[in-house]
Each structure stands twice: as structure tokens, then as C-alpha cells.
Amino acid sequence: MKRTMLAIFDQEEVEAIERRNFRKGITAENREKIKNVIMLVQKGVLIMRKPIICIIPECDSKGNIVVKKEYLHSIEMAGGIPAILSFYTDCKDSINFIDCSDGFLLTGGPDVNPLFYGEEPIEECGSINPELDKFEIELLSVIKRTGKPVLGICRGIQVINVALGGTLIQDLPTYKAKFGHNQKAKGTVLTHSTIKLVKS
Numbered sequence: 398m399k400r401t402m403l404a405i406f407d408q409e410e411v412e413a414i415e416r417r418n419f420r421k422g423i424t425a426e427n428r429e430k431i432k433n434v435i436m437l438v439q440k441g442v443l444i445m446r447k448p449i450i451c452i453i454p455e456c457d458s459k460g461n462i463v464v465k466k467e468y469l470h471s472i473e474m475a476g477g478i479p480a481i482l483s484f485y486t487d488c489k490d491s492i493n494f495i496d497c498s499d500g501f502l503l504t505g506g507p508d509v510n511p512l513f514y515g516e517e518p519i520e521e522c523g524s525i526n527p528e529l530d531k532f533e534i535e536l537l538s539v540i541k542r543t544g545k546p547v548l549g550i551c552r553g554i555q556v557i558n559v560a561l562g563g564t565l566i567q568d569l570p571t572y573k574a575k576f577g578h579n580q581k582a583k584g585t586v587l588t589h590s591t592i593k594l595v596k597s
Contacts, residue, residue, distance in 0.1 A: 448499035450477040453536065455506035455552075456484065456529050468504060468550075484532035495539055500546045503533060503553025514564040521568035534560045 450472045454464040462483045472479040482494045508523040537560040549557040
């Protein structure tokens with residue numbers, strides 16, 4: 398019997414969709430289609446796969462690829478499969494990686510080169526990796542066209558901001574921000590409330 402690959406829903410999710418659609422009063426035709434999908438799942442004709450989450454990792458000053466184990470574990474605990482795409486990957490292979498992935502995670506790392514958002518670096522600007530910046534910004538332009546979800550953590554959200562035309566404050570302490578940015582506690586510990594900075 399031919400086995401077909403179905404997107405990212407497991408059986409419980411399909412059944413939940415069916416229940417919601419019944420309540421919404423969907424057409425008899427669509428209701429029948431949902432029943433057929435559930436029947437195929439139960440018979441093993443349709444194979445449900447976990448979503449593949451592509452991680453764009455950090456690259457340290459020595460050129461080593463660095464991925465915190467917490468990123469991998471969190472994706473697995475959420476039901477996904479983590480896959481790593483580094484900026485050493487060939488451009489064509491990167492496009493194929495995007496096609497095969499269901500979502501993307503941009504992790505932490507060095508500062509974004511201010512030249513990418515139209516500013517000259519100030520003295521307090523941290524270490525930068527222009528090659529990584531260029532790779533991620535170009536990658537995001539492709540991902541944006543797919544409509545697939547992207548999550549940025551720390552540097553990752555900064556790169557997303559710059560890729561969409563935004564700017565950054567190069568160094569928070571020099572911008573009258575009287576709070577600790579690099580906390581001494583573990584990364585899972587909340588150490589300050591949300592602070593909104595408005596640049597005049």
C-alpha cells in the first residue's frame with residue numbers, strides 16, 4: 398500500500414480540528430474529507446511527521462559553530478525536530494534547507510554590524526561578524542517570502558529587526574539604560590521587567 402506524507406498534524410490535532418469544524422457548522426463535503434483523513438491515519442496510510450525546526454546557530458570568534466543544548470531540547474520537548482544550518486552552507490543547499498523546514502530559530506551571538514542599518518559603529522559596539530550578518534539577513538529575505546514562522550532570541554530578534562529595515566541601539570548602557578543587560582543568573586531566570594526605550 399502506498400504511504401503518503403502529511404504535513405505536521407498528529408492524530409489528536411486532526412481530531413481537534415474535526416471537533417472545532419463540527420461546532421462551526423462546516424459543509425457536509427468538508428466534514429466528510431476530515432473523516433477520511435482520520436480514517437487514513439488510523440489505518441496507517443498517512444504518516445504524520447514532526448515539524449522540522451531549522452536553527453541558525455552562533456559562530457564564535459574562532460569560527461566555531463555553537464548551539465546551546467537548551468535550544469535543541471526545547472524544540473524536541475515541543476514536538477519538533479531540530480536541524481542546524483550554518484552560514485558555511487552553500488547558498489543552493491540553504492534554499493533546499495528552507496524548503497524542507499517548517500520553522501526557523503535565530504539564536505544569540507555577536508552584535509549586528511551597524512553598517513547594516515545605516516550607522517557607523519561607536520566605540521562601545523561589541524564584537525561583530527559581518528559574514529554571519531549578511532548570511533542571516535539574506536536568508537530571512539527568502540524565508541519571509543515563504544510565510545514560514547521565525548523566532549529570534551537575543552541577537553536573533555535584532556537580526557530580524559534589521560532585515561525588516563529597523564535600527565538598533567548599539568550599546569544600552571550608553572543610552573541612559575540603568576539596568577544590567579548581561580545577567581549573572583541563569584538564562585531561565587527573569588531578572589528585570591520589560592523596559593521600553595524610545596529613541597528621540
